[in-house]
Amino acid sequence: xxxxxxxxxxxxGTRFWPLSRRARPKQxxxxxxxxxxxxxxxxxxxxxxxxxxxxxxxxPAHARGIRRLLPRLPAANVLVEPVARxxxxxxxxxxxxxxxxxxxxILAVLPSDHHVADVAGFQRVLRRAAEVARAGPxxxxxxxxxRPETGYGYIQLGEPIDETAxxxxxxxxxxxxxxxxxxxxxxxxxxxxxIFVFTARAMRAAIDRHLPELGKVLAALxxxxxxxxxxxxxxxxxxxxxxxxxDYGVMEKARDIAVVPGDFGWSDVGxxxxxxxxxxxxxxxxxxVGEGAILVDSTGCVVVGSGRPLGVxxxxxxxxxxxxxxxxxVPRDRSQDVRAVVQALRTRGFRKFE
Amino acid sequence: xxxxxxxxxxxxGTRFWPLSRRARPKQxxxxxxxxxxxxxxxxxxxxxxxxxxxxxxxxPAHARGIRRLLPRLPAANVLVEPVARxxxxxxxxxxxxxxxxxxxxILAVLPSDHHVADVAGFQRVLRRAAEVARAGPxxxxxxxxxRPETGYGYIQLGEPIDETAxxxxxxxxxxxxxxxxxxxxxxxxxxxxxIFVFTARAMRAAIDRHLPELGKVLAALxxxxxxxxxxxxxxxxxxxxxxxxxDYGVMEKARDIAVVPGDFGWSDVGxxxxxxxxxxxxxxxxxxVGEGAILVDSTGCVVVGSGRPLGVxxxxxxxxxxxxxxxxxVPRDRSQDVRAVVQALRTRGFRKFE
Numbered sequence: 002x003x004x005x006x007x008x009x010x011x012x013x014g015t016r017f018w019p020l021s022r023r024a025r026p027k028q029x030x031x032x033x034x035x036x037x038x039x040x041x042x043x044x045x046x047x048x049x050x051x052x053x054x055x056x057x058x059x060x061p062a063h064a065r066g067i068r069r070l071l072p073r074l075p076a077a078n079v080l081v082e083p084v085a086r087x088x089x090x091x092x093x094x095x096x097x098x099x100x101x102x103x104x105x106x107i108l109a110v111l112p113s114d115h116h117v118a119d120v121a122g123f124q125r126v127l128r129r130a131a132e133v134a135r136a137g138p139x140x141x142x143x144x145x146x147x148r149p150e151t152g153y154g155y156i157q158l159g160e161p162i163d164e165t166a167x168x169x170x171x172x173x174x175x176x177x178x179x180x181x182x183x184x185x186x187x188x189x190x191x192x193x194x195x196i197f198v199f200t201a202r203a204m205r206a207a208i209d210r211h212l213p214e215l216g217k218v219l220a221a222l223x224x225x226x227x228x229x230x231x232x233x234x235x236x237x238x239x240x241x242x243x244x245x246x247x248d249y250g251v252m253e254k255a256r257d258i259a260v261v262p263g264d265f266g267w268s269d270v271g272x273x274x275x276x277x278x279x280x281x282x283x284x285x286x287x288x289x290v291g292e293g294a295i296l297v298d299s300t301g302c303v304v305v306g307s308g309r310p311l312g313v314x315x316x317x318x319x320x321x322x323x324x325x326x327x328x329x330x331v332p333r334d335r336s337q338d339v340r341a342v343v344q345a346l347r348t349r350g351f352r353k354f355e
Numbered sequence: 356x357x358x359x360x361x362x363x364x365x366x367x368g369t370r371f372w373p374l375s376r377r378a379r380p381k382q383x384x385x386x387x388x389x390x391x392x393x394x395x396x397x398x399x400x401x402x403x404x405x406x407x408x409x410x411x412x413x414x415p416a417h418a419r420g421i422r423r424l425l426p427r428l429p430a431a432n433v434l435v436e437p438v439a440r441x442x443x444x445x446x447x448x449x450x451x452x453x454x455x456x457x458x459x460x461i462l463a464v465l466p467s468d469h470h471v472a473d474v475a476g477f478q479r480v481l482r483r484a485a486e487v488a489r490a491g492p493x494x495x496x497x498x499x500x501x502r503p504e505t506g507y508g509y510i511q512l513g514e515p516i517d518e519t520a521x522x523x524x525x526x527x528x529x530x531x532x533x534x535x536x537x538x539x540x541x542x543x544x545x546x547x548x549x550i551f552v553f554t555a556r557a558m559r560a561a562i563d564r565h566l567p568e569l570g571k572v573l574a575a576l577x578x579x580x581x582x583x584x585x586x587x588x589x590x591x592x593x594x595x596x597x598x599x600x601x602d603y604g605v606m607e608k609a610r611d612i613a614v615v616p617g618d619f620g621w622s623d624v625g626x627x628x629x630x631x632x633x634x635x636x637x638x639x640x641x642x643x644v645g646e647g648a649i650l651v652d653s654t655g656c657v658v659v660g661s662g663r664p665l666g667v668x669x670x671x672x673x674x675x676x677x678x679x680x681x682x683x684x685v686p687r688d689r690s691q692d693v694r695a696v697v698q699a700l701r702t703r704g705f706r707k708f709e
Contacts, residue, residue: 312696342666
């Protein structure tokens with residue numbers, strides 16, 4: 002059985018505005034290294050999967066950009082969702098396509114916009130998850146928590162399957178602070194990092210059972226895969242799929258779910274405030290990206306320059322982003338509220354800057 | 356006797372970087388209204404003096420800009436200092452030029468980069484100062500303090516001359532906070548706003564007495580005024596003048612000094628933090644200038660936009676300035692420290708952005 006990575010690049014978040022835009026979402030940004038996150042995501046696979054077996058799912062607005070960033074991937078491996086329908090239909094579509102090519106395929110679904118510091122560790126865990134998936138269960142990789150994070154969903158460990166894998170007792174929603182502290186202390190809860198490994202066969206069966214509407218869409222598409230009729234059928238049928246996440250639609254409902262814990266320096270790079278997780282800071286705790294920043298007596302700041310002078314004087318724990326055609330200033334602990342600015346741009350009709 | 360305003364536009368401060376630059380100092384900026392401060396300064400004179408009697412002193416780099424901003428002034432009324440030598444030589448030069456035209460002239464020296472809210476009140480006080488000056492003393496206008504400001508020099512009131520004028524007991528340096536509080540409470544101290552009124556004759560005599568080196572330069576230039584030899588003589592002789600302020604070089608030493616107190620909504624617009632003194636704030640206490648700013652849950656901020664989106668989220672008492680080709684972020688109470696950024700630009704060789 003062979004591993005087929007599926008990189009989920011359909012995201013269109015606003016938390017990195019003004020670096021991210023409608024036409025250039027987070028996975029296109031070089032936030033952690035000098036390369037875009039989606040490029041690092043594919044590079045991170047190393048020898049786990051050749052480019053010919055690696056797939057990306059994205060929206061129509063980003064397909065050309067993805068193909069340009071990943072020239073070694075066959076163009077046909079960039080699967081284009083006609084409309085965004087959350088992760089379950091995207092994963093269903095990839096499962097269908099890959100199953101038509103290899104009925105015994107094992108898929109590894111990977112977010113396109115996260116960072117991993119320990120690549121060898123990541124590959125080890127992914128390989129292990131594929132071995133577990135071979136026996137039938139849907140497998141998720143659980144990240145060992147390093148802090149009482151309230152921004153992530155958690156996976157509660159159940160009975161051990163072997164030395165490296167467990168049954169999943171429950172997927173749990175984002176906790177409040179005391180609950181998150183309890184999760185961290187107990188050792189029984191892992192972060193849900195959105196990495197899933199499964200046989201195509203098991204996923205199709207799980208979709209048919211828990212998301213029958215999506216199952217019908219996939220069944221109707223099945224005969225068109227690889228034919229000239231596929232594009233038109235996809236355009237017609239895919240929008241009928243329910244917009245639901247794989248977590249909520251399948252993983253939380255299926256019974257045969259396993260988890261392989263991992264500890265490989267993972268970050269979801271969730272906002273500008275998270276850049277210190279993935280970028281080195283200077284002696285004053287400032288993370289400076291790009292060119293032009295001039296920091297004077299500032300500490301704990303995240304500063305992104307665009308080349309022209311960007312004077313930052315006397316700031317504490319502040320995010321300052323110069324994106325050449327737009328600027329953002331926000332305290333680190335409020336950097337998620339950037340959305341309000343994007344909302345205001347929309348209200349004012351400044352579509353170009355969204 | 357006729358009043359000749361002399362607007363001092365030789366300043367080259369850095370406190371409004373990145374709006375102000377070497378080639379575009381503060382007096383060129385529209386900080387208080389939609390017009391540059393120097394244009395407002397001349398407009399504020401109203402019927403006190405026709406454009407033909409109004410003079411501006413500035414440096415060679417700014418003469419063309421000043422003439423463009425003040426097209427109604429005769430070009431010859433823009434007096435160009437070959438080099439900057441602080442205010443005493445600049446005032447000496449203006450005195451010389453105007454005296455050659457009108458030996459009985461009264462001059463009113465005015466900073467080019469301050470703001471006045473009550474223009475009628477200002478004109479009343481200036482007219483009164485000119486009447487006092489006619490009798491011979493050098494007259495300064497003292498601003499009634501409204502807060503215990505430690506950033507200004509003060510003028511201590513002496514014996515009254517009449518209902519509106521006093522002898523000056525002393526010019527005093529910028530005080531510390533307790534002293535400033537005492538000055539404010541006593542009612543005997545006024546802010547030195549850099550506005551001086553005097554007969555040309557009295558100023559020449561005061562310069563000859565207290566700044567004899569400058570007196571010699573002026574005497575040597577005197578015969579060239581209005582001739583073709585003037586420009587060359589100025590270039591040769593002016594640099595020999597001592598670089599000293601009129602306050603330190605003349606006013607603090609002369610004996611016959613009067614002060615007319617004034618209360619006309621004066622501000623020296625000393626830094627971005629001072630903009631709320633001269634611009635209306637929104638309900639949350641933010642002063643927003645220019646276009647493009649999007650404020651979300653921010654209070655007490657000074658935000659200058661340049662047209663493109665400038666997102667400001669969750670900030671308190673912060674200065675954010677987008678000058679199109681450079682950006683500044685600094686807490687309001689540290690906005691004077693902008694100088695450190697300009698210093699850093701100089702060190703890095705970014706002369707263009709100074």
